[in-house]
Amino acid sequence: MARAPAIGNVSFRYGRLVTCSDVVVRRFLLVERARIVVVAPWPAFVLAGAIIGTLMGLFGVGGSSVATPILSLLGVPGLVAIASPLPATIPGAAAGAVAYVRSGEARPRAAAWTVVGGIPATILGALLSRAVGGPSLLIASGVVLGIIGWRVLQPIEQSARDIGTRRRQNRPLLVAAAFGVGLFTGLLANGGGFLLVPLYLLVFGLRMRQAVGTSLLVIVFLAIPTLVTHWALGHIDWTVAGALALGLIPASAVASRYAHRVEGPALRRAFGIFLVAFGVGFTVYRLVHR
Numbered sequence: 001m002a003r004a005p006a007i008g009n010v011s012f013r014y015g016r017l018v019t020c021s022d023v024v025v026r027r028f029l030l031v032e033r034a035r036i037v038v039v040a041p042w043p044a045f046v047l048a049g050a051i052i053g054t055l056m057g058l059f060g061v062g063g064s065s066v067a068t069p070i071l072s073l074l075g076v077p078g079l080v081a082i083a084s085p086l087p088a089t090i091p092g093a094a095a096g097a098v099a100y101v102r103s104g105e106a107r108p109r110a111a112a113w114t115v116v117g118g119i120p121a122t123i124l125g126a127l128l129s130r131a132v133g134g135p136s137l138l139i140a141s142g143v144v145l146g147i148i149g150w151r152v153l154q155p156i157e158q159s160a161r162d163i164g165t166r167r168r169q170n171r172p173l174l175v176a177a178a179f180g181v182g183l184f185t186g187l188l189a190n191g192g193g194f195l196l197v198p199l200y201l202l203v204f205g206l207r208m209r210q211a212v213g214t215s216l217l218v219i220v221f222l223a224i225p226t227l228v229t230h231w232a233l234g235h236i237d238w239t240v241a242g243a244l245a246l247g248l249i250p251a252s253a254v255a256s257r258y259a260h261r262v263e264g265p266a267l268r269r270a271f272g273i274f275l276v277a278f279g280v281g282f283t284v285y286r287l288v289h290r
Helices: 042-059 064-073 078-083 086-102 108-132 134-152 158-168 171-188 193-202 208-232 238-259 264-288
Strands: 010-018 024-032 035-038
Touching (some): 042 086, 042 193, 042 208, 042 238, 086 238, 108 208, 134 193, 134 264, 158 171, 171 193, 208 238
Antiparallel strands (some): 010 024, 024 035
16 A cells, blocks of 8 residues: 655555445545544545635635635545645636736736735744644634625625725735735635635725735735745645645636626625635534534
8 A cells, every 4th residue: 555755643545445335445544643534535636626726716715715624524634634725726826817817807016015914924824823723723714704705795885995995005004904814824724815805805995806816816925935834834735735736726727717707796796605605514514523
């Protein structure tokens, strides 16, 4: 049986598992402190990557904020589920951003100032993640998704957008807000899209597709220090990351092109409904299965 390199006290192995009906199924086997936990077959991770990439291209989210709960449901434990999507998130966000940049719907200056405030905070957040612990971070990610989704569903008046535009021109405010996003990004080991898109929508006056395109640009850079820090801490399993990338990267590129055919308000409502449903469902699941 081939063994992948150990990651801290956790390693993944490929092997064969004989079920009670003597049916042989190829699966990931997770070895954690001499306890073997069976997780989903590898094609399930590729399919999960395709789903995550579709969400990334459409909504500007789908890094670890969505991938972490999905990996947890597939049997991957705490911090490994949190950090392992990062290697696929960066190229996936870059692939999705291309269509938004070409159409002029991304805001590179806003993205650049967000990166300035976000990168130092992501490193700090990633270092703090070990102290907080995996299970607590998983529950926190679900709660935050639900709350933000509810707010995104509320109407956004034009006067609020005008005020948001003026806020966006206040660079120190934008940098400070990005620091807060970056801290949570580092803790939850994601690119920050599930916080950035609502932040751009609700606070800084961007419309939905503008927020998505700008968020994808930021994710490309914001996820790099988070990836490096969690890699150094031994939280990433590259077998899982590779399987996710096979589905995530092409799906993100295709979905970002399709997003331009959907009206902005409809896209925003779909985004809000998705966040509420996913956040509530996953939070309940984690609380029941603690």
